[in-house]
Amino acid sequence: MLRYFTSNRDKWPDRSPQKSPRLSYIRHIQHKHELDPIDSLALEHYFYSSWQSFSKDAQTEGIWINVIADLAYNHRFLLHGILACTALHMAHVYPAQRETYVIRAYAHQDTALPLFRYEIENPTTNNCDAIMAFAYLLVVFSFATELDNGQNSLLLVCNTGPDVQEKQLILPQWLHFIRCGCDMLSEVWDRIEIGPVSALSEAWETELDVGDSKLPYLERFMSFVPQDGSWSEHVISIYRDGASALADAFAYMDRETTKIDVSTWNILGLWCVRLKDEFYDLIFEKHPGALILLAYYCVIMKRMETCWYFGGRPARLIAAISNVLDERWHPYIQEAADQVTGLEIDGV
Template sequence: MPAVRSGDSLQSRSATRSKDAPNKNLPSPPELLKYFPIYEILICTACRHAIKPGGVARHLKDIHRLQNEQRRPYTLYASNFALKAPEDVSSPPDNEFPMPYLPLEQGWRCRAPGCDYLCASIKRMETHWPSKHGSKGNPSHDWTPAPLQTFFRGNSLRYFTTDGPNQLKPSSQSLPNASGCIQKMRHSYRLDAVDSLMLEHYFYSSYKSFSKRNQTEKVWLNVVADLASCHQFLIHGILACTALHMAHIYPLQRELYVLRAYTHQDTALPLFRGELEHPTPQNCDAIMAFAYLLVVFSFATELDNGQNSLLLINDTADGPKENKFILPQWLHFIRVGCEMLDQVWEQIERGPASALADAWEIELDVGDSKIPYLEKFMCFIPEDGSWSEKVISVYRDGASILADAFAYMKSETIKPDVSTWNILGLWCVRLDNEFYDLIFVRHPGALILLAWYCVIMKRMELCWYFGGRPARLIASITDALDTRWHPCIKDAADQILGS
C-alpha cells in the first residue's frame, strides 16, 4: 500500500499557482507551520519538511508562490519561535518515531558495528560499504531494511530511524519466526515503511492487548498471523487496529496512525463483506478473527466520530435526530454475521481459532441466582398502565437476559480474565430486534436496562480501546430520560461513577 501523502494536494496547488493569483483558501499559519519546541523546528505541513532558520519568507515565496501580503501572517507567526540550525537538531528518540507531518521512506541501515549510516537506496548502501568498511558487503547480513525520516531536505538531509522491535521487548511467547513472518507479509502485501513498522508492533505488543486470556492470546499471535498471510481483509484489519493502538500509546504521532487506520479499514471492509456472504471452511476462521477486530476498531474510533452511545448511532441524513437511529457497524456484523456462520460453526469450533468461538459462547447456567436481579428490573415497570402489554413483554425478555448476565458476572466461579467478547455476548448480542426498536425510540424501559448494562461494561474499562465509555453512556442516558425515571438508574450511575 502506498504511503499516505496528506500534504501533496496543498503543495501541488501552491506550487502551480500563478504568482499573481489570489489565494482565498490558504490554511491558517498554525495549520501550515507546525512548531515542535523540543526540537526547535518548524515543519511545513504541505511540503512535509522543516524550514531552516530565516527561511520562512523565501519558502513561502518560492515554493508556495505567496505574495508579500499573503506571506505576512505566516512570517509574523513564525517569528514567535526560536529555530535551530539543521546541524544542531537532535534526532527523536524511539518512542517518538515516526514524527508526525514527515513522510516515511523505506530505506536501509548499515549493520556494521559502530556504524549508524542510513540511506534511502540499495545503490548508496553498496557504495557506502567499500568506502567505509573496505569490503563489498553482503545484503543478507550487512544491512537491513529500515523506515526512515528526515527533518530537512537538500544539503541538510539527515535520516533517522527507530530500533523498532528491540524497543518493544517481545514477550517470551512471541513467534520464534516473527521476523520471517513479517518479511513474508511485507513482500506479499507490498507493505510500505509505516505498515511494516505497525506489523512489527502487532507481533511484539498489540496482539496481547486484544485479549486477557492466555489461550486466545496465543491464537492472536500464531493462528491469526498465519490466517492473515492468506486473507487480505484480515491483514488490513490487523494493521487498522494496530495503528489505533499505536495512536493510543504514541500521542505525538496520533494523526499519522489514525489516518493509516482508516485507510486500512476502508480497504478491509468491502473484502470482509464479500467473504461473509460466502463463508467456507477455508475462510471462516479469518472471518471470526476479523469480527473481533471490528469491535476493537469500532470502540477505538467511536469518539473520533463524535459518538459515545456504544450501541446506537444517530443517522441524521433523514428525519429528526432524536428519532432516527441505526445499529453501529460492529453490532450489525456480529448479530448478522454469527447467523451467517451457522453453516460453518462446527468447523470453527474444531479449527485453529476455536478459542475465539469459546470466548464468545457462554453457557449462562445461573439458576435461581438471577431472581434478585430480575425482580429489581421488573420493579421499574410503572403501574399507571403507560406501557403496553407488548412493550412490557419485550422489556421482560430483555430484563431476564440482563439478570442472567449480572448473575453470571457476580458468580464466585467467574474468572478474573473475562474478555471483551464475553461481556458483549452477555446481553447486547442476545437481545431480540424488538428490544432495539425500543431503544431506537428512546423508550424509558430500554434506556433503563441499557444504563444497568453499563455496570457490567465497566469491567472493560482497562482495555485501551474502551476506557471511560460506561460513564459517558450513562450520562447520555440520564440526559435522554425524563427526570421521573432517574431514580431507576441512580444505583447504576453510582456504581459507575463511584459516588
C-alpha cells in the same frame, strides 16, 4: 512519521531473537503484500505488542500470536484489519502522533471493509477463520474510534444520513454482525468450532449457567415498570425478557467473578448479543425502560475498562442515556451512574 516510528522502537517490548514471535513469517507477509515502511513497522508492533491486548487467556493467546500470522498472509482483508487496529493501538501508546496513526488506521479499515463484506457474503471453509478473527477486530476498531465520533456512544448510534428526517438510533455495525454472524456463517459454523479460531467462537457463545442463584436485580428492574398503564402489556413483556437476561448476566458475573476471563466478547455475549430484535426496537424508539436497562449494562461493561480501546465508554454511554431520558426517569439510573462514574445525574 517513519523517523518517529524508528526513534521509538526502543520503547517497544524486548526484541531479542528468543522473544521474536514468528519473525520470518512477518517478513513473508511484508513482502507478499508489499507493505510500505510504516505498515511494516506497524505489523511488527502487532506481533511484538498489540496482540496481547486482544488475548485474555491461554486459549486465545495462541490465536493472536500464531494463527493470525497464517491467516493474515492469505487474507488481505484481515491483514488490513490488523493494521487498522494496530495503528489505533499505536495512537494510544504514542499520543503525540495520535492524529497520524488514526488517519492510517481509517485508511486500512476503508480498504478492509469492502473486502470483508464480500467474504462474509461468500463464506467457505477457506475464509471462515479469517472472517471470525476480523469480526473481533471490527469490534475493537469500533470501540477504539467511538470517541472520535461525536454522534455515537457505543450502543447508541445516530443515523443522520441525507435521507433521515430526524436523528434515529440504529444498531452499530459491529453489534449487527455479532448478533447475526452465526446465521451468516451457518454453513461453515461447524468448521469454525473445530478450527484454529474455535476459542473465539466459544467466547461468542458464553453459556450463562446461573444455577440456583438468586436474581435480586430482576426484582429491582421490574419495580421500574410504572403502574399507570402507560406501558402496554406487549412492551412490558419485551422489557421483562431484557430485564431477566440482564439479571442473569449480573448473577453470572457475581458467581464467576474469580474465574471468568473478562474479554470483549464474553462481556458482549452476556447481554446485548442475547436480546431480541424487539428490545432494540425499544431502544430505537428511546423507550425509557430499554434505556434504563442499558444504563445498568454499563455496570457490567465497566469490567472492560482496562482494555485500551474501551476505557471511558460506559461513562459516556451513561451520559448519552441521561441526555435522552426524560428527567422523571433519571432517579432510576442513578444507582448505575454511581457505580460507573460516581457522578450525580442532572435532574436527580
